[in-house]
Amino acid sequence: MKNKSNRQKVFIHILLIGGAVLTLVPFLWMVLTSLKTMTEAVQVPPIIFPERFRWENYEKALSILPFGKFYYNTIVSTAWRTIGQILFCSMAAYAFARIEFPAKETIFLILLSVLMVPGQIFLIPQYLIISKIGLLNTVTALVLPGLFSAFGTFLLRQFFMTFPKSLEEAAILDGCNHFRIYWNVMMPLAVPGLVALAIFTILAGWNDLMWPLIVNTSMDKMTLSAGLASLQGQHLTDYPVLMAGAIAAIWPMILIFILFQRSFVEGIAITGTKG
Amino acid sequence: MKRRDKNTRTRHVNHLSNKRLNDWMWAYLMIFPTTAGLFVFYIYPFFQSFFYSFTDLGSFGQYAWVGLQNYVRLVGDTEVWQALLNTVIYTVLSVPVGICLSILIAALLNSKIKGLGTYRTLYFLPAVTMPVAIAMVWRWLYNMDYGLINSILERFSIEGRAWVSDPKFALYSVIIVAIWSTVGYNMVIILAGMQQCSRTYYEAAEIDGAGTITKFFKITIPLITPTLFFVTVMSLIRAFQVFDTIYLMIERNSTALERTQSLVYLYYRNAFILHEKGYASANVMVLFVIILIITYIQFKSQNKWVHYE
Structure with missing residues (x-):
């Protein structure tokens, strides 16, 4: 019985981790791309990590x-x-x-x-x-x-x-x-x-x-x-710079969410049950 | 004695009506900002929009009455029908799939497992992310030559596609993004509904020897139908108003645009790019009627499947 419920738990975790990976991959790819050179970004097959983090993409996005x-x-x-x-x-x-x-x-x-x-x-x-x-x-x-x-x-x-x-x-x-x-x-x-x-x-x-x-x-x-x-x-196709710009726009909201996640989750639930 | 009695009564009545007047004054004062604001920016504009749909409206508000002309044009406009079809496909696919996934994840999270908070945070991330940024990264993932998705497919010897510029796939690519970005939000609402379910039902079922699956379908689902009803109504309405993702993912001059543009996209283009505001007003009236019908059907059908305690 104990074994069965343990196996069930492992199975649930596997499903949940799979879903979480699917949710996170676009974010990770956004961050990784934003730190690559254009040449690295368009490499086929794609490389996951850049040779060196190109923070200058952010400077470029913020200057455009x-x-x-x-x-x-x-x-x-x-x-x-x-x-x-x-x-x-x-x-x-x-x-x-x-x-x-x-x-x-x-x-x-x-x-x-x-x-x-x-x-x-x-x-x-x-x-x-x-x-x-x-x-x-x-x-x-x-x-x-x-x-x-x-x-x-x-x-x-x-x-x-x-x-x-x-x-x-x-x-x-x-x-x-x-x-x-x-x-x-x-x-x-x-x-x-x-x-x-x-x-x-x-x-x-x-x-x-x-x-x-x-x-x-x-x-x-x-x-x-x-x-x-x-x-x-x-029609800018400099993807690293585009991704850097996207991150510059989304990080404040994500930060606020992570700091106040309890309030977020409860707040959304309230609008769902009372609204 | 009698006189005094009468006196106090009049004083009492006076006091009461004073209090009532006082109440009224405060009430009107307190509802004034919202009432006035909603009238100026929402309620009056609604009637204006209705009126404008019978006019040829210029960019600065000057108009000429054209009667039913906009509506006649609308009925014969294949672009409108295509946009309606696109919107219906988008809604019919993204809402049920999205809600089923939300229920599934909520149910898994509700099974007393470790790390609930972490999972919930991760799944909720897309809901706090700007749709513009979501569209940008997905366009990059969908990129035909360098996109991650085609590279992964290639590894399994599947030929890559032009996901957002091929008219055959573009709408479905947009639908996948829509599902990805709404699952977490709906999941949080559904999970909150599940957490409110009383333990006693489950204990009774366990005594009867019900398994996990039985308990889920026979107890959890019926108990959360009010939440599901809310989520479904809101998701349908939101899906019918889709704009951001399509506007940002599909290029303006792409051949896929005709097969992906939604009613709201068409409205936006007619109103603010082609400057045909009268015709656009007629477009949006169609959307209004459709949403009204959907909401009406939903509320009519709710006593068939929604159980309130």
Whole structure:
């Protein structure tokens, strides 16, 4: 019996390691290629390790494209989107979950209907708004529509609804107004939900492609994602440099993930079970 | 005495209505930013897009009413039908295969083995990686002359292919990348669902002598159907909106483009490259209707296979 369950465990590990290898090979190949010379990269049959690590590929990638600007635009716009959503969504979610007011259900349903519509439908009018108020090629353009989220409001409302009524009754007796209850009582309790929304928003902001591609066409206002796509579009076939550029764009997110993996995994699970 | 009673009551009523007014004020104040933002950037634009689909819309927002012309053109546009077919093939292949793999990996990870955290981290990596970078590395792996995949195939004496430029293979190459990049994400959600399953069901089944496979199909799967339902709905919707991978993996002038471009790709090209924003609006309305139908069917069919406790 013991033997059988041991053999089963080994079998499971073999399957899981196989899957993990398939997941990791593209990453490893990206790193290895980024450290080769072009001649080494196109050698047939391929060699796995370069003779010497060519860090100069990274210098080259960073000099072809204004990566400093890309980092700035991506980090600043992602940060604003995240802060905005956390604040605005949680405020609205609190009101929808804890206060009775006229037309509550109707307003909530209208906002929720946004979730039913594929995001691309909004793009042309959003683009025209941004263009009319003269915000094309600005970081503000990257932030604006992403400040508001029906998904985030819905997710946090689910959170706020689970708290017992007695929570705010005590606070009301103490003479707290709704903003105080929301900020001092509810927000600390909703931290897991806020973290989940933050992770969701950061991932979406960092990796988004179509919106930045549309609103910001000048190189110094592009995000990492759009900038990298332009590198690809230039028919550049210097693969080591391309891979170096790709790594330069993805390492911050991977680092954040590895540092906060518990929060990531729990956050994604929360959006899956509560959303 | 009576008078005082009346007094307190009016005071009470006053107090109540004051409190209610106060509640309302706070509520409207707190929902204002999100409500206003969603109206300006999402809800009103939805109706605008619908309106624009009946117009010839210029780059700066000037338009001319053309009635049903965009829709008539759409019905006769073979490119649209091909794009719809591509999107359907992409969805029908990538979603079920991806979800089955996610379930399999989640089940393996849920069997009380060592290293759960490490495996989960590794499998989740593609989910935090920028799609642009994913597309770049896969294009390199798929490269016909120097790509790793063809080199490995060659070792087994299998002739290499032009994976992303041959119209026969390009869409399937994109589908493989789609599966590779979503399996970990869905797996994490499904695993969380499995970890919530109550032990008592399994203990009862073990007393009855049920094996691992039986327990998996008779207990685990039924218990996680709500999670599976969520994952399936979200994956279908996301798959129908595929853009990034196709935009980045297939060259603009490649002969494979026609056989790979999705509805959203076509929409993007019409709207922002060919500047036919009115026609593009009609394109995206088709996508909207399709997604609405899929979601409707999903929700209608859910009581056939989803068990809520």
